[in-house]
Amino acid sequence: MKNILIALLLFAVFILGWLSETRLRKKMFTKLLSFERKGQKSKYFQLLEAPVAKICLSARSRELLKLDYFLTYGDIANVKKIVSKFIKKPSDLTKNNNLLIRLMRSYVLFLEKSDQESILKLENYLKVNCKTAEIKKEIDQLHRVYLEPDQNLLAELNNQLKVANEPQQKLIIYDRLIKASESLGLNKQVKEYLLEMKKVANKTIKLEEF
Structure with missing residues (x-):
């Protein structure tokens, strides 16, 4: 009976320690993300060198x-x-x-x-x-x-665009089409791709807001 109680206590200590570390990690990542978004470089790297980061992260x-x-x-x-x-x-x-x-x-x-x-x-x-x-x-x-970049690449990207379902996929493909077209001096296509890319981006923003 005594051994069972000790085992239960050890298990409880383990669970509490795990929950505490999980909370610390979550709080730390929230701070890191905030510092990164704000461009607060010194605070970001100070936190990564803090004891809590060394405890929670390899x-x-x-x-x-x-x-x-x-x-x-x-x-x-x-x-x-x-x-x-x-x-x-x-x-x-x-x-x-x-x-x-x-x-x-x-x-x-x-x-x-x-x-x-x-x-x-x-x-x-x-x-x-x-x-x-x-x-x-x-x-x-x-x-x-x-x-x-060449015409074969543009054809490949346009084929991928036809079957892309996710807005993020389409944005990536349009970005590549724009870069490749710019390098090839296809200014008219660049403008067309930019316009279509903006349409997809605007729809994506509206969906996220909804």
């Missing part, structure tokens, strides 16, 4: 959150520093979605900034360490949008 998780901030504000120098740490060792990205998402966001930033060295390093790492066919197709399409 060093790797805190590094990913640092990367989030730098990606949000297009700080390519710091993005490159953190990404270089993550791609030093092989990683099965099909089992590490959190890292994959950040690396894909970093890849887009490198493409936007035309940082050729960083583009090639990260592109090779992604292709080697992510076996998912969909991700490889995404990398290939992004590469073509920013670096090798």
